[in-house]
Amino acid sequence: MSYAELLKDLKARKFAPLYLLQGEESYYIDLVSDYMEKHILSDAEKGFNQTVFYGKDTDMLQIVSAAKRYPMMSDHQLILVKEAQTIKKWDELIAYAENPLRSTLLVFCHKYGALDKRLKVSKAIIKHGVVLESKKLYDDKVPAWVNDYLSDRGYRTDPKTCALISEYLGNNLEKIANELDKLLLNYPPGTPIGMKEVAGNIGISKDFNVFELTAALGKRDAFKANRIINYFAANPKDHPHVVVMGALAGYFTKILIYHSLKDRSRQHVASALKVNPFFVGEYQQAASNYPPPKVWEIISLLRSYDMRLKGVNNTGNTGQEELMKELVFRVLN
CATH class of the missing domain: 1.20.272.10 (Zinc Finger, Delta Prime; domain 3)
Structure with a gap:
């Protein structure tokens, strides 16, 4: 499932019991997990029904035990497992993944790589849950991504400016987004974002690049x-x-x-x-x-x-x- 499709389902409150957000590009993994953490449960529900684990500080049996609990005064409980790439013994998830609790949303944020699809646990997650493959964007695709990012926020730009931003900031989407967000703080929506604006805010010279x-x-x-x-x-x-x-x-x-x-x-x-x-x-x-x-x-x-x-x-x-x-x-x- 793509990031856009997944986010559309979440906004429509179409939930799956298991989510595996994985891949080399951490930007989309963070976007989805942040959205789920902020919007799946109301503030009143979060106290009893929202749990965040970190892979390096927990183990799979503890995660599975929490996932088997029923929510309190809510239709769902949300369990976010961040830094899931550091978890060992993924086979301990197999039995739960083959028969997950529908009232639990168990979300694994597996950055900088992916689980082997041939593993039994991967097949179980794919069958009963949702997998987001967050791949690194090829360098030649980054200028279009920059253009879309600005357009989605109500700003106009041009191909040369997008290409320049891509060349200097690389293909790390999180870094690009952070720099663009800081730039946009200085301009109201509708402002054309060109070489002058970039030079004044991102530190790239308009004439010497x-x-x-x-x-x-x-x-x-x-x-x-x-x-x-x-x-x-x-x-x-x-x-x-x-x-x-x-x-x-x-x-x-x-x-x-x-x-x-x-x-x-x-x-x-x-x-x-x-x-x-x-x-x-x-x-x-x-x-x-x-x-x-x-x-x-x-x-x-x-x-x-x-x-x-x-x-x-x-x-x-x-x-x-x-x-x-x-x-x-x-x-x-």
């Missing part, structure tokens, strides 16, 4: 590219070479893929490069400026400089700032 660098390189705008790389060199903590090199490698790899495409229609290119159609024109221009042999040369340069930045084959012990400036010069020439 990896997207502006790749755009300048794609246009072969040496003046702008050098201004940006000099800014990066002066602010290395804000622009670590690992992030910059990753962005450059991704950018020129996409240009190489573009050269291999026979169908260069806007939608096909966007799909092949896994980018928003908004960016297709930029890659078309970059591909015209960098023929395939030059792109292969740049990718080779990126590999070489990546090793040197990590201290391998860096004869003369050239500093990281100078290496990045040197790399940009060789890309452009």
